[in-house]
Amino acid sequence: MPVSQVLAEVYAFLKSMLRYREIAFWNIGFPIIFLLVLIAVFGGEPGVLEIDVAVVDYDRGPFSSVIIQALNSTGALKLQLSDLGLEELRKAIANGSLSAAVFIGEGFSENITQGSQGRVLLLYYSNPQSGDYIASIIESVIGEASRGIAARIAGDARAEILLEPISVEGVPVSPEILATKGGVRTFYVIGMIGVQILFSGLYTGAGIIVERKRDGTLKLLLSSPMRGYTIFAADTVTSMVALLISATAIVVVGRLAGADYSLIEWRDALAMSGLFAVGLLGSLGLGLVIAPLARSPEAVNMLVNSIAFPLMFLGGIIIPAFILPEWAQDIPKAxxxxxxxxGVRRIVLYNYGIGEALGVALPGIIASLALYIAGAIVYRRLLEKSVEIV
Amino acid sequence: MSECSVVVEDLWKEYPGGIVAVRGVSFEAGRGFTSLMGPNGSGKTTTLSMVAGALKPSRGRIVVCGLDVWGREGVRARRLIGFAPQDMPFKEKLSGMENLVWIGMIRGLGYVDAKRQARRALELVGLEAHGNRRVVTYSGGMRRRLTIAACVMHEPEVLLLDEPGSGLDPRAREEVWGLIESLGRGRIIVYSTHISQEAERHSDRVLIFHSGGIVAGGPPRMLIERYAPMPRIIVYHDPGGAPPMVDGLPGYSRGDGVTYYEVEEASSALPKIIEAFLRAGIQVHKVEVKRPGLEEVYFRVTGARLEA
Known part of the structure; x- marks a missing residue:
């Protein structure tokens, strides 16, 4: 495939960006404005919505039950029994999935019965605004339970050492970046790049033939010494270049607006670029799959907007999936x-390793590539049809 | 240059709904100018689009310099073709130079080559001073010259031009045709037109299209000799009343106050015609003597007028 033919569209796009204000606006101006609005509205210090507390009970004895009941009785804590290990609990707290965790080890009740102190680990978010407050609530509840246990076994010969039968060891967990202002803003930077991917992919894919039919370039391309898939490759590369320009503008403006990229290393940046690129292939593929439904550029606009706008909000792109209403929680997964x-957010916001992040993104990578291939098949059929009636 | 030609064999184009735009067109065009002449909707543009490789025929074969345009050698065949649709899809806000570079790259030239060829093509069409101006500021004639420049960017053997002179004022049309004549030397030029004078002046061979098919073809002089050798006297008169017979010759009336007579010799027939009208009491406003041309040929062959 002659590279120059693929790059012809890139050349025209870059030149058009300088000359057509609307192209520059949709690729640079719009994402910047949208990003700044998001940061202005939602980019402040994140508040604690709920106090999610996990309890890991390896003891399963009478005194661990007392603690669980006590925690459950407050009504302020959303308790969940868990069997996660310490490291997993730490991660869940660090990335904001949990506010705190109470870890009761094996032999806890036995120790108390035998006169020793039972030890409880309290892992909590060390965020100064919310973490210490949550830890103090839990500590006070466990302290109350401890005194109850002491009273229950009062009169025992060993009563003097049971005045404090439970010791709580607090383990602060450093918040990951999402819990900071810079982190929230970074979330929106990634989200805005996602919005660009969603819209430009769908528009390019859905309009690949009809737009060219309308402006007459399809006739020009078909009469040129170009193989059918060259147009497809040219549009893919042009979309990548457009995304690169948009993403650069978004990243730069995001940084100026306080986004925090401190956790990103160059290898991370490469992995993230790869994930964005694969995401774009998926969007392009989706656009192509729906292309047969739109027979004019106006229909493409209607179709793409009716899909992309709801997905922008409900697809976990600019609004975190975990704050969506329950009925919408599964939409992003599709x-x-x-x-x-x-995958990108795990790297940037939660300091995941590349391997782990790619593991999280794997369903998306596979589905995106599958969509792109499906899109290529649809494109081929559309082109065959177009060559019959230009 | 090796011998090269465009061979079209039994070309058909049917659209869904049973509409047949081209029916069984066959011709061979060698070096020089071949015009496809006919009114709008007669199948010329459809035929050109199929020869250019932009529209797939329903049936038939198109071979350009030995390469089947719609066969396996399609890409190679298209390299030999420069196609100028009636409205070249230039990007209006890009300059003429940038548009040519873009089209050159589409046609397989590398960026550096495309830029060099664009410069050369702009010179060829006399637009070198306007190459950096946005196309939106170009006049109709300049756009058409730019279209021709876009066609010759990759130095093709065959130029296919769809209505190259239409929509231009007479002066711009002359300029454009001067350009096509000079660039077309040694090449195969196939163009469509609905202007009979254009076909007559700028064709080595004319193919007359009517209702999707070719109804006559040959050098313009030959077609005129064969189908409309006699001069025509056109009388513009008051409408109404049957036009009078002159020396046994019937007048052909369009029914709107225009009647014409085909005569062997205009100078002797003219006084007789005017006299006949005066005797019939029909007021004559204007009389024209027209030497026969392709418009008359078209009328003779199809029974219809070649309208713009």
């Missing part, structure tokens, strides 16, 4: 782009 963006 969108390959969400998984790709999740």
């Amino acid at each position: 969108l390959p782009l969400y998984w790709c963006l999740e």
Whole structure:
């Protein structure tokens, strides 16, 4: 495939960006404005919505039950029994999935019965605004339970050492970046790149033939010494270049607006670029798959907007999936782009390793590539049809 | 240059709904100018689009310099073709130079080559001073010259031009045709037109299209000799009343106050015609003597007028 033919569209796009204000606006101006609005509205210090507390009870004895009941009785804590290990609990707290965790080890009740102190680990978010407050609530509840246990076994010969039968060891867990202002803003930077991927992919894919039919370039391309798939490759490369320009503008403006990229290393940046690129392939593929439904550029606009706008909000792209209403929680999971963006967010916001992040994004990567291939098949059919009636 | 030609064999184009735009067109065009002449909707543009490789025929074969345009050698065949649709899809806000570079790259030239060829093509069409201006500021004639420049960017053997002179004022049309004549030397030029004078002046061979098929073909002089050798006297008169017979010759009336007579010799027939009208009491406003041309040929062959 002659590279120059693929690059012809890139050349025209770059030149058009300088000359057509609307192209520059949709690729640079719009994402910047949208990003700044998001940061202005939602980019402040994140508040604690709920106090999610996991309890890991390896003891399963009478005194661990007392603690669980006590925690459950407050009504302020959303308790969940868990069997996660310490490291997993730490991660869940660090990435904001949990506010705190109470870890009761094996032999806890036995120790108390035998006159020793029972030890409880309290892992909590060390965020100064919310973490210490949550830890103090839990500590006070466990302290109350401890005194109850002491009273229950009062009169025992060993009563003097049971005045404090439970010791709580606090383990602060450093918040990951999402819990900071810079982190929230970074979330929106990634989200805005996701919005660009969603819209430009769908528009390019859905309009690949009809737009060219309308402006007459399809006739020009078909009469040129070009193989059918060259147009497809040219549009893919042009979309990548457009995304690169948009993403650069978004990243730069995001940084100026306070986004925090401190956790990103160059290898991470490469992995993230790859995930964005795969996400774009998925969006392009999706656009192509729906292309047969649109027979004019106006129909493409209508179709793409009716899909992309709801997905922008409900697809976990600019609004975190975990704050969506319960009925919408599964919608993002059906969108390959969400998984790709999740992979990026794990790297940037939660300090995941590349391997782990790619593991999270794997369903999205596979689905995106599958969509792109499906899109290529649809494209071929559309082109065959177009060559019959230009 | 090796011998090269465009061979079209039994070309058909049917659209869904049973509409047949081209029916069984066959011709061979060698070096020089071949015009496809006919009114709008007669199948010329459809035929050109199929020869250019932009529209797939329903049936038939198109071979350009030995390469089947719609066969396996399609890409190679298209390299030999420069196609100028009636409205070249230029990017209006890009300059003429940038548009040519873009089209050159589409046609397989590398960026550096495309830029060099664009410069050369702009010179060829006399637009070198306007190459950096946005196309949106170009006049109709300049756009058409730019279209021709876009066609010759990759130095093709065959130029396919769809209505190259239409929509231009007479002066711009002359300029464009001067350009096509000079660039077309040694090449195969196939163009469509609905302007009979254009076909007559700028064709080595004319193919007359009517209702999707070719109804006559040959050098313009030959077609005129064969189908409309006699001059025509056109009388513009008051409408109404049957046009009078002159020396046994019936007048052909369009029914709107225009009647014409085909005569062997205009100078002797003219006084007789005017006299006949005066005797019939029909007021004559204007009389024209027209030497026969392709418009008359078209009328003779199809029974219909070649309208713009």
